[in-house]
Amino acid sequence: MRLLLFSPILFFAATLSVDARAQGVFDMSTLTNTLSAPTQPSAGGAARPPAAPAASGAAFRFTPSLELRKRNYAQFIEKTRAATPQGADELQKLFAQKDVIAEIAPALAGFGLRTDDVADAMTVYWLNAWMASRGRSDQNSKEQAQAVRRQAANAMAATGQIATLNDARKQEMAEAFLIQAMLLEAMNAQAKADPAKMAQVQASARTGAKAMSLDLDAMELTPTGFVLAKR
Template identity: 30%
Template structure:
């Protein structure tokens, strides 16, 4: 996934919004490798009211973390196109789609890995990571108990934070702001370490998804 151009309004953002702690699926490290599990359905039936609520809460957090002007610019952008529509345009070339938890987490994980490792020009194949996450979700008892509403809240949480972090990274790259790029890298690494117990510095994408780096990497 290459970093692609984004809306001018969103480029006003300087730092990502703190996300609620969300764990990677419990089985992501040692999933049961079965063909059926790899095709496990992580989609959900979306509710417009849930999307509207999450957008309101997101804009409220933006108001207090980044200011009224940024909040208003985002609200204007979202009035023209929903966050999911904006996200879909960005990730469609990677074969990802809306209303799917594994797809939302795939995009979020790739973006944070790129930010943490400074791999801005690396073309990451999202498909193995998508399969890896489907497999893990299929073996995660806590995920299997989630309702459509809970799946939507999880996925759209990843989507909203993806948009903020993507915009911040694009801004820093366009301005060649090395200090901010370093800060974003450390924030991504810290976020995944504390919220998901994952060390982004030790991972590398490959045909089996994200795996530990070998000594030769």
């Protein structure tokens, strides 16, 4: 999902670690098992697996706090510093100049997604992590994004953890997902002309997703969401 266009974060990506680890609390180990297997195409065209029913949207929303966002930025910078001090310094400069979460809100709106919704943020991370794991940068459709959003919301709701989170925790998670999604997109774009770097980005996307037990290699992206990959 292309969010950045000509954002300065693209230029900072070259200095950042390619280890973009997910910082969520959700264990998605059961998600892969709930994905539909790809069905055979009908005579009329490509197969369309049945869409998952939408989970209640209210549970995923939160009222954002700008003060908390500043703390979230600072926390993300410090976690980055352990792996790449230079990258952390560049991120610190960027976050001091721009509210990158606010800046991507219009791009997300084009997909029917919001920055103040944990499931929406997980959707953006999931799509960008999967795309980065394949070295792909083609644009997703709104319908595709909404299908993945239903899958993300249902998977998160199934854990039972979403009901225990207050607004502050939801915001922390959502903004971590969004920052990681932007970094993955930026690093993917920077690595296009460097096969060795691209291999690192792809491996990093997979490793980061595995922090939530999300197996990107086990799934394929279709016009109606993720399905089990053919083996």
